[in-house]
Amino acid sequence: MSSRDLCLIQYIxxxxxxxxxxxxxxGRMKSIHYVAGVVKAYREAMDTFFAGGTGCCNPDAWLEExxxxxHREYTTGFLFGKPGAxxxxxxxxxxxxxxxFVGLVRGYDTQAGLAVVEQRNRFAVGDExxxxxxxxxxxxxxxxxxxxxxxxxxxxxxxxxxxxxxPVDRELEAYSMLRKPIE
Numbered sequence: 706m707s708s709r710d711l712c713l714i715q716y717i718x719x720x721x722x723x724x725x726x727x728x729x730x731x732g733r734m735k736s737i738h739y740v741a742g743v744v745k746a747y748r749e750a751m752d753t754f755f756a757g758g759t760g761c762c763n764p765d766a767w768l769e770e771x772x773x774x775x776h777r778e779y780t781t782g783f784l785f786g787k788p789g790a791x792x793x794x795x796x797x798x799x800x801x802x803x804x805x806f807v808g809l810v811r812g813y814d815t816q817a818g819l820a821v822v823e824q825r826n827r828f829a830v831g832d833e834x835x836x837x838x839x840x841x842x843x844x845x846x847x848x849x850x851x852x853x854x855x856x857x858x859x860x861x862x863x864x865x866x867x868x869x870x871x872p873v874d875r876e877l878e879a880y881s882m883l884r885k886p887i888e
Contacts, residue, residue: 712779714771715764717750738806738882739774742837746770770843773804773835773884807834808883811868819852819870820877824862828885836873838881846873846883 710731713720720728730747732740746767753763780788808822828834830848837843851859852870862869 708777709780710777711782712768712771713781713784714747714750714767716781716784717754721754736775736806737809738884741839741880741882742774743771745837745839803887804835804884805887806882807832807885808862808869810836810877810879810881810883812879813873813877814870815876817870818872818874820873820881822862822869822871822883824867824869825865826885827861827863828883829861832885834883834885836877836881836883839878 728747728751730740730744732743750764750767782788805826807826807828808824810820811823812821813819814821828848830851832848834846834848835843836846849872851862853859854868856870859869
């Protein structure tokens with residue numbers, strides 16, 4: 706038995722109207738991909754709300770973003786009363802995962818147009834990845850080439866924490882994340 710993950714992003718206007726001005730986001734036993742994706746979505750939601758009031762929120766987009774990290778099914782917890790049996794998982798398959806975190810950008814070589822990436826999970830030339838940046842919207846990118854630390858062309862980045870370089874036509878901020886849809 707395990708509880709579901711608390712998710713109240715779609716209720717930010719109501720929570721702020723109730724006087725809540727600080728949100729705790731779970732992260733102690735979560736991956737950096739989870740923390741980065743969820744914190745970014747909540748930050749965007751809060752900034753958007755405060756910039757334009759209740760009519761400007763886009764909860765579907767933010768729910769879509771946080772569904773890309775590994776998570777248990779979401780619940781509103783006790784916000785609307787006792788969740789009862791719906792607040793718990795009773796099976797062994799409790800985590801939902803649609804994307805695999807494959808790389809963390811450590812830097813960007815502007816002269817060469819190459820992102821310096823610390824590989825986290827296997828990916829290869831030809832793979833379609835989504836790049837989640839610290840600021841701005843995520844965007845799709847096809848891996849056109851991979852170079853190892855010596856500059857040799859390789860087809861696959863198979864070793865965890867291997868430093869590789871990939872061509873990207875726009876400068877990437879450090880700590881941008883590459884994630885690949887799971888088929």
